[in-house]
Amino acid sequence: MAIVMPISTDPSLVREKTQSRGPWGRLPTKAKVGAVLLAFFILVGLIGPLFAPYDPSYQNPAPNLSLAGPSFAHLLGTTQSGQDVFSQLLNGIRLTLELAFVVGVVATALSVIVGVAAAFLGGIWDELLSLLSNVFLVLPALPLLVVLLGYLKETTQWPTIVVLSVLGWPWGARVIRSQTLAIRNRDFVAASRETGEKGWRVILFDIVPNEVSLIAASFVNTVLYAIGASVALAFIGVADLNSWSLGTMLYWAQSQQALTLGAWWWFIPPGLAVALIGTSLVLLNFGIDEIGNPRLRDAAGAKRRGLSKWSPSDPTPVVRSGGARAAVPGHLGASSSRRGNGGPVGARPKAGSGTGR
């Protein structure tokens, strides 16, 4: 998996009111596409395996069904040992998503708790927690995971989940901490504290609602990271090879030389699934980013409004439109020439002012 996207953490862009409850139409396009795509995969993950025509582990011994291409009986063909790829895919999506979401929830919860605590408690606690987060951040996760899982072979997905969660929270914690620090110093929080609100109430009702987009983006990022890590681990061969996650499928496909033998149907679908899920998450993330960052929204909006090829260095355009779309119906004085009316102020019509030369 490629680089994880950080999100805008500029405290000055935190808005005072949460406006996340807009109608579906107001969401940025990216978020909509990402959400729909993700929803599709979640749906597949939830009910897909029920529709799987075969048990994914069932090895059909028929020789003509080894590495067979897509057919009516096997929508995505078969593996080297006669297993149905389509069933494996359905199960794989569920397992991978399951793992990723659990890790996402746990790690995000941890990061919110640690991040808010560090910012709120301050002092020595802040220093310690920050140090802890930074250390975990800087140590590379995959090699550690490889070593750990190397010792713990032949087990279920749980060790992977636990370790990924433990290694996944620091990133979000750091971001949430800096945002909480910024909000904490804002006036409306000080006001709450002045009126005697208890600490936890301040946290729950003032601070957290303003960080919703940040937490959401953090969650999405963590899920992304978990998918990438688990697929990579499985591909290397350290994860549980008995379960059918997308990574395991890829492992077997690779070790059986699927691509070289031309069995694209074994290799491409799981990879594509991973990529599409990943894409949907990234799109969702960009969308959330746009919600939180007005400048990105403007940039996206500019595209929608058809201001093509615009560069910030372009001077303000001059559009002398007689028929500009008026947002002010019935407003008098919209014409360009003005003549004063004789009124009680005893006016002379204003002498022609500055007709250009």
Add this chain to the structure above:
Amino acid sequence: MRFLVRRLVFYAVAAWVALTVNFFIPRAMPGNAVQDVMSRFPELQPSAEKALEAMLGVAHPGSMWHQYTSYLGDIFRFDFGVSLSEYPARVSTLLGETIPWTLTLVGTATVIGFLVGTGFGIVAAWRSGGWLDRALPALTFVQALPYFFLALILIEVLGLKLKVFPLGQGYAGTDIPGWNWPFISSAIYHSVLPAFTIVITSVAGWMLQMRNVMITTIGEDYVLAGQAKGLRNRRVVLTYAARNAILPQLSGFANAIGFVVSGAIVMEIVFSYPGVGLLLVNAVTSNDYPLMQAIFLVISFAVLIANLLVDLVYVFVDPRARTRTA
């Protein structure tokens, strides 16, 4: 320079944590794991067996603290023990053979990807509506592809079908490693596909990220002031906008180094590239624990050093960091 000193202290702490975690891993494993390991090597030479026992903490020669200190001492002398799978080769020798490969390939490709991606990001942000903007959705997709997926496809297309590039390995089997031209040219030839894979998958990510940061920066007053000053466009884009936008981008790079390394490991598997990643995977499949743990340490340290280098660049670019304390 207070900033740098604080960072150095931090990296020292992180390094110590890595060392300690590494020390405790085998000892923290459930009992049967250790037995399991031991039982996989029934015919070890006595010295190797002893070393393994010492590493796993089975034989208890001395207290935990004593083990710990002698462990640290070994590490500082670059004595990582003996490899089990490549017995009797020393782990440090194996590392010495593979590290240069990974460093040159992964290091160069990552930096190239970062620079190219960042450059495109700057351009994409400055001209909305250009072709780069239209490519964004596609780039998002490319960026989400697992490294190895793209690698395998590239091998398939460029290696097998078109036969333009070799299928793997670091160099042709017929060449002898050394400072001779056939070897070096072969090495370069073999590194093109892997490097290409890394660059392609990472460029999209860096570009998207830089574009977003640039858009935010372009909205800042000082960029408008730069334009109001009637400065040349290039100066406004580079010295006013990009030079400020690069700061969060650099931080992102530092954060991503760990992921980059992970991706590179997987990529080496696919290409059978003789680097540290391949060594790690082979160690895993053959249960070569001393080697596995040593590689973990080496990778961790490499990441720490890379982070330190990025910090140095950051301080150079951002005058505010020179006086900051954190």
Add this chain to the structure above:
Amino acid sequence: MTTVDDRHAVEPEDSGNGLSKGGGQSDAVLEITDFSVAYRTLGGDVRAVDHVNLFLRPGEVVGLAGESGSGKSTLAYGACRLLRAPAVITSGSVIYRGRRMARPVDILSETKEELRALRWREISIVFQSAMNALNPVLNVRDQLVDVMHAHLQLSRSEAVDKAAELLDFVSIPRSRLKSYPHELSGGMRQRVMIAMALATDPEVVIMDEPTTALDVVVQRDILSQVVELKDRLGFSVLFITHDLSLLLELANRVAVMYAGKLVEVGTAREMLHEPAHPYTKGLLNSFPSVRGPRRELTGIPGSPPDLRSLPPGCPFLGRCGYGTDACREVDMSLVRVTTSADPDHVTACPFVLPGTPVPTSPTGATAPAQVLPAPEGPLS
């Protein structure tokens, strides 16, 4: 350094609007005519500036006052074409007649390159927040020098020398050339901005609320420095602010904007003693004066209108103590204030004069017609 002798000498006391001279202001260094700016939104155009006429004479200080959202900054930036999408200029002309220009220039029809050469060299800007407007990664010297390199033919050492002189002008120690913005105090940063604005000897300096973020003492200090520099170097100033009290002492003429339109224009003395438009009266009522009789402060009830849905007629109607139904027919053109000593004092309200008392009606506030205590005189 150019001196005042080179410029057309203008006595502050004598400067009228020049409107009565008939014809245009051919002596105006910057002449904004019938200028409109709109923001293109999905819901239609928002008229941020609506057919505004304003001009600036050499050596003059013109104050542009109004609440946030009145369009004053949009007017100034728009005139320089510095507004970004979705802003568009929908009408008017902006003629610049600097001494260095061979002929008058319409900024609205300049090419990108011509505009670039004109910016700062002829018209410079002091931004509102120096912390945000100074590039954080460049030191003071580089920020002063780069604009000189863009416009003047100076060698590196000449430019650095000039930068040092500029700092002298604004009373900042020369050692600060090497400092970065974050190492300077707020007042110092603002003064660096002023020095930067003068680096290329512009003829017009636009000051966008330059002292809003500073405390009162520093504010006073900086403003007196500005006036002194103006007299010495002879540039004109367009001073944008929401604080009318500053303009009392600083400006020759004042223009007040509301909801994108001009509501009153006149000499500072006349307008601020005898304001004609109800909005101006309201603004002046909002400021306590340190001396003079105690009076009740009123301020203006309500808040600025939403520019997307302005009602017909005068936009101030909802908040105006004098408002009647007739106000819905007003077309906001500027008419002379007949009772004013300034022949070019104009207002957009055809019903109210400086002395008009507020009707005691349900809509009205009970502010008495205002006569301010005599000011201490202009700072210069």
